[in-house]
Amino acid sequence: MDRDTPLRIVFDLDGTLIDSAPDIRQAANTVLAREGVPPLDRDEVQSFIGNGAPVFVDRMMAARSLPEANRDRVLDAFLDLYETAVDLTTPYPDVIETLARLCADGHALGLCTNKPESPARAVMQHLDLDGFFDVVIGGDTLPRRKPDPSPLLAAFHALGQGAAIYVGDSEVDAATAEAAGIPFLLFTEGYRKAPPADLPHAARFSAWPDMPALLHYAHVR
Structure with missing residues (x-):
């Protein structure tokens, strides 16, 4: 597959895109x-x-x-x-610019979080993040939540066809990606408890401007 082909990229929320x-x-x-x-x-x-x-x-x-x-x-x-806990939450540095770049490059973006869907949508709207995502799967959207792979797979299914990659910050995200058979990018500045080396991942990054250069891992199995 051409590595310039647009991807399906799904993100975790808390500890990945935002410090909530x-x-x-x-x-x-x-x-x-x-x-x-x-x-x-x-x-x-x-x-x-x-x-x-x-x-x-x-x-x-x-x-x-x-x-x-x-x-x-x-x-x-x-x-x-x-439900309305949004005032103290901030995006991590350069998140908005990186999401805008990914959208401009034609990638399809989704969100899969264990945060209940209503507060997830509320904080995304408050931070002007909601316009980047074609699908939002919250912790109560489906009968099961991460690390069960079904929410993540549902998010990718809603984004259509193409190579896929998941971006998160935690043990839960790493386990979910592994269970779903999806390459995982680890954001190291979030809420994980274990050292990065202990989490299965294709690649890791600590600054959001570095993330797009890792998208080729979507084609690595």
Whole structure:
């Protein structure tokens, strides 16, 4: 296949395109204050992100020894705040310029995140990212979420035919790409917990302007 042929490129959101930990932390700590327990620090919040809002809340509750009987109330309160948690979130440097370049080059772009679809769309609209993507798959769009490969495969299916590559930042993203049989580009400045060498990936990058030069890995199996 011609390496100049436009690709299907799907991205993770939190920790990949955007630094959303400050907003997630604010929502979490608002809920924890109502429960009468100490707040989470940035490192705790970042370590809990990646498997979707329900798992985040489970980890948050465990970290503050909140009783399981409170889970429904705590989850509902967190999700209510999470819907509009956009004010402290920022794109990583050069993300917007890189997405614009990829679109100008004719690539089809999609998003596959474990963030619930409604807050994902809200923050994308707030940051003017929504116009870049032809498909958005959130953590609650389908019955299963990453690392199950079905959301990622659904995103690629919606983008049509052609070589494919997935871009993410975490262990969850690496496992999802591996399960789907899709080449994976690792953004190293996000929310991963393990060293980059421990995550299966075709290539990695730390600055967004360097990412387009790695697209040839879409043709490597």
